[in-house]
Amino acid sequence: MSLAGALHLAFMQRAVAAGVLIAVMAGLLGVFVVQRRLSFLGAGLAHAAFGGMGLGAFVIVSTGLLASGVGLLRHPVWIAVPFSLMAALGIAWVRQHTRLSSDTAIGVFFAVSVALGVFFFSIIPPDVNLGLSLMDLLFGSILSVTRPDLLVILGVAAVSVAFLTGAWGRLGYATFDDELARTDGVRSPLLEVLLFACAAVVIAVSSVVVGIILMAAYLVIPAASARLVSRSLLQMTVVSVLLAVLSTLAGLALSYLLDVPSGSTIVLTQAALFVVAAALSRRQKAGAARQ
Amino acid sequence: MSPHDGAPNEQAASRERDGRRAPAPEGGGRRAAPPVIHMHRVGVRLGDAVVLEEVSLEVAAGCFLAIVGPNGAGKSTLVKVALGLLTPQRGHAALFGEVAGAHPERIGYVPQLKTFDRTFPATAIELVSTGLRRRWPGRVTRSERELARAALSRVGAERLERRQLARLSGGELQRAYLARALVRRPQLVLLDEPAAGVDYLAEHDLYDLLERYQGDTGATVAMVTHDLAAARFHADRVLVLNRRVHGFGTPDEVLCEPCLEAAFGHRGHHHALAF
Numbered sequence: 001m002s003l004a005g006a007l008h009l010a011f012m013q014r015a016v017a018a019g020v021l022i023a024v025m026a027g028l029l030g031v032f033v034v035q036r037r038l039s040f041l042g043a044g045l046a047h048a049a050f051g052g053m054g055l056g057a058f059v060i061v062s063t064g065l066l067a068s069g070v071g072l073l074r075h076p077v078w079i080a081v082p083f084s085l086m087a088a089l090g091i092a093w094v095r096q097h098t099r100l101s102s103d104t105a106i107g108v109f110f111a112v113s114v115a116l117g118v119f120f121f122s123i124i125p126p127d128v129n130l131g132l133s134l135m136d137l138l139f140g141s142i143l144s145v146t147r148p149d150l151l152v153i154l155g156v157a158a159v160s161v162a163f164l165t166g167a168w169g170r171l172g173y174a175t176f177d178d179e180l181a182r183t184d185g186v187r188s189p190l191l192e193v194l195l196f197a198c199a200a201v202v203i204a205v206s207s208v209v210v211g212i213i214l215m216a217a218y219l220v221i222p223a224a225s226a227r228l229v230s231r232s233l234l235q236m237t238v239v240s241v242l243l244a245v246l247s248t249l250a251g252l253a254l255s256y257l258l259d260v261p262s263g264s265t266i267v268l269t270q271a272a273l274f275v276v277a278a279a280l281s282r283r284q285k286a287g288a289a290r291q
Numbered sequence: 292m293s294p295h296d297g298a299p300n301e302q303a304a305s306r307e308r309d310g311r312r313a314p315a316p317e318g319g320g321r322r323a324a325p326p327v328i329h330m331h332r333v334g335v336r337l338g339d340a341v342v343l344e345e346v347s348l349e350v351a352a353g354c355f356l357a358i359v360g361p362n363g364a365g366k367s368t369l370v371k372v373a374l375g376l377l378t379p380q381r382g383h384a385a386l387f388g389e390v391a392g393a394h395p396e397r398i399g400y401v402p403q404l405k406t407f408d409r410t411f412p413a414t415a416i417e418l419v420s421t422g423l424r425r426r427w428p429g430r431v432t433r434s435e436r437e438l439a440r441a442a443l444s445r446v447g448a449e450r451l452e453r454r455q456l457a458r459l460s461g462g463e464l465q466r467a468y469l470a471r472a473l474v475r476r477p478q479l480v481l482l483d484e485p486a487a488g489v490d491y492l493a494e495h496d497l498y499d500l501l502e503r504y505q506g507d508t509g510a511t512v513a514m515v516t517h518d519l520a521a522a523r524f525h526a527d528r529v530l531v532l533n534r535r536v537h538g539f540g541t542p543d544e545v546l547c548e549p550c551l552e553a554a555f556g557h558r559g560h561h562h563a564l565a566f
Contacts (some may be wrong), residue, residue, distance in 0.1 A: 035411060172427030176411050180402055184372045184395045184425040231411045231455060234429040 001216055006256055013142055015262070017250040018145045021157040022206045026207035028164040029243035031233070032221030035175045037102070042198060042219035043104035044091065044113075045084055046212040049204040051113030052076070052083025053137055054120030061124050078131070078153070080205045087113060092193045132208075140211030140263040142252070149208065157206045160198050167191060171234050174184065206290050214263040221270040222247065225277035229284070325388030326510040327352050327479050328373055335368055342368045343379070344535045350528065352478070355440030355505060356513040357522035357542075360532040361555050363506055367403070368516040369532065370483050373513070374400060381420065386479065399472030404464055404489075415451040415459070419443060436453070442474035443467070446500050462493030468536040469497065482514040494518070498525045521544060522530040527557070565566040 006012050033041055056076025060243050087109045094105035121134060146152075159208075164171070174188035175183040199219075207215045226239035251266030257267065328350040335343040342365045350356050371377040372384045375392015380515050384391040386398070399422070419439035420431045431439065443449045448466040449457065453528060459467060465485060472480055480501065486494040501512050516522055522529050523542040531538035531545050537554040538545030 035408075079460060103414075118387070169424070169426030169429065173421060173425075174423075176408065177402065178377065180400065181426075182309065182376055183398070183400045186390075186422070186426065227410070227412060231425060232414065232417060233410055236412050 003256060011145070012252075012256070014145045014150050015142045015148065015252060016249070018209050019142055019252055019266070020245055021153050021264075022202075023165075023204045023244035024241055025157050025160050026206065026215075026218040027222050027226075027244035028033065028237065029195075029202060030219045030244070031226070031228075031237045031240050032048075032171055032175055032195060033199070033219050034209070034223040034227060035184040035233075035236075037166070039206035039216075039220045040103050040106050040168050041091070041196070042203065042216035044110040045088055045200050045203040046215040047110045047117075048084045048113040048200070049207045049215075050137060050212045051087075051116040051120075051203060052080030053207075054117035055083055056080050057124055057130055057132075058120040062266065066091055074210075075149075076130070077205060077208055080207075081201055083113075084200040084204040085197055092196045096192070098187055110264045111123075121187060122157040136211075137207070138211055138213050139218050139233055139261055140207070140214060141208055142209050142262045145209055152278065155203055156201055160202050163198055167194070168237070171195060172264075177232075178185065210265045210266065214267050215271060217267045221267070221274050223268070225274040227275040227277050228274075237257040243270070243277075247273055312389070324352065325385070326350055327354070328356075329385040329388070329511065330369075330372070330382065332382035333369075333379045333384055335365070335372065335373060335377060335379050337368070340348055341534060343372070345533070346536055347381070348514065348530060348536065348539055350511060353509050354511050354526045354528050355502070355506060355526045356530060356532045357524050357526035358513065358515045358532060358536075359455075359519055359546075359554075360509060361479070363479070364533040364554070367483050368479055370513075372397065372480060378481075397478045399475060399477030399480045401465075401468050401472045401480070401485050403483050403487060404461060404468065404485075409457045413456045415443065415448070415456060415470075416440070418456060418467050419471045419474050424469040438474055439470070442470040445504070447471045447496070455549050459494060461489045462496075465489050465497060471501060476508065477512050478508075478511045480510055480514075482512070483559065484515050484517065486516065486518060494521070497561055501525070503539055519551075522546065533559060 007016070030042075030125055033039060047192040053076045056079030057080055060076060067145055088219055091102070091105045091109055094108075095102055098105075124130075158200035170181070170186045170188075173184070174186050174191055178188050203215050203219070206218070210218060222244035223236070225235045225243050247269040248266055250261055251269040254260075254265040254269065255262035301549065302409065320399040326349040328348065330346055330348050331345040334341070335345055343350060346365075346369065358369060360366050368377065372379055373382075373386060373391055375386075375390070386392075386396060398425075407549070416431055416436060416439050417428055419442055420428045420435045422442070423435050424437060428435070440449060440452060443452060443466075446466045446469050449462065451463055451467055454463075458468065469485070472482075482501075485497055489497070501514070502525060504510060505512055523546050526542060529538070529542050529545045530536065531550050531554045533556075536548075538550035
């Protein structure tokens with residue numbers, strides 16, 4: 001079947017919709033993640049989501065929720081989201097109240113979460129069918145997005161995009177210079193907690209679709225590429241979202257045409273766009289130096 | 292203008308923390324304007340370290356105050372208390388008669404340039420317009436652009452308008468930050484080591500600009516500096532600080548041997564006294 005024909009298939013339409021929504025959220029969030037030098041945060045929270053999925057899977061199996069008629073309750077994501085949220089708030093607390101740096105705080109939660117995930121997944125009896133494999137969690141399964149999954153992603157996208165666009169000016173100011181922003185009445189510690197909480201929920205929900213390992217790339221590569229070719233924060237934000245959406249659509253198309261996992265083609269497309277942005281940035285710099 | 296001493300007024304301090312009006316300074320029957328900066332027995336501890344202890348001062352409108360002292364004397368901490376970024380554990384701090392931090396629009400703050408992140412994508416006009424909008428601008432509006440241009444022009448930096456901050460020299464960056472502080476026509480300009488990392492000429496341009504702004508508007512200027520010669524030449528009041536107040540008065544009164552030796556603990560400041 002041709003690519004155009006495939007777009008008429010319901011599962012492909014859901015994959016495109018979920019991918020675009022995740023790209024918009026990740027593109028917006030990524031600007032602040034990259035400019036605040038929190039690239040490791042994406043990896044840390046994605047792995048926290050893995051710990052949460054493990055805990056969720058264990059709770060679902062041990063409490064009999066697996067037999068529940070409510071689809072969402074059978075999915076470990078409803079435990080992974082609050083688990084990731086707790087991890088994000090823990091990282092924010094350590095950053096604001098101790099002398100430890102971000103990467104150390106994230107590293108601690110990263111390691112503990114992976115250990116918890118491995119622990120819980122290994123004590124679930126192997127004959128239990130969760131409808132979700134470990135490989136799906138690690139590398140994503142965007143083509144198997146269900147309608148309830150899509151509705152959850154849509155809800156999270158509505159809230160996170162409203163927050164990130166509504167607080168954009170204050171987040172940008174606090175990202176530029178936290179102290180300067182606070183002297184002007186911006187409550188930057190609270191904003192940081194909200195940013196981390198937003199990142200945790202977006203990452204936990206999106207990890208199911210694009211995979212834990214690839215989620216970190218989603219948060220970093222489009223925003224980093226955008227930084228290379230942008231002269232202002234607004235421009236960087238717009239370009240970051242556009243690159244994330246473009247790489248998602250191109251990656252999905254390549255995945256279908258080459259019959260390879262979509263997560264890898266999306267990230268490889270992002271990497272290709274990064275190389276193009278780096279080349280454009282070099283040309284811009286050379287042009288500026290000649291003037 | 293004198294160091295303020297006396298028993299701490301806990302009720303007044305409590306009223307200030309609640310965000311209500313601070314007590315008016317003692318004075319005659321007519322209601323005098325409150326001092327621009329009022330600190331009463333301010334004490335700050337950061338962890339185990341006592342950074343400020345029993346710091347009391349009053350600064351009247353139109354004053355040019357230089358805050359001097361050795362490294363680690365608590366100068367920047369004092370600025371943070373004045374800005375409302377740090378709440379003192381003891382005593383109280385008020386600006387314009389109200390709790391510190393209550394009126395950011397009346398203050399123009401120039402931070403130490405070493406905190407600047409050169410990877411941030413921004414132009415000088417965007418930085419200056421944060422002084423008007425008090426958040427990062429997506430698009431600088433026409434009226435904001437006009438005001439920001441006027442502020443850049445005032446500091447002799449109109450040509451920097453479209454330049455990326457990352458490409459500015461230390462002196463140019465300092466002018467952009469100063470334009471940001473002045474664009475809102477503040478009644479108090481607070482500067483934390485504004486001359487750090489800039490050359491001699493840029494430093495003296497800065498002092499001239501501050502004096503000109505003060506002359507035009509009657510604003511108060513308070514500046515942390517390591518340059519005792521600049522403090523002597525430009526300031527009309529000097530605060531010599533090393534955790535506690537070692538001197539507060541005119542440059543002639545406090546930039547003297549006993550006062551500086553008490554604060555700095557050695558005689559390495561002789562060259563500055565030669566001015």
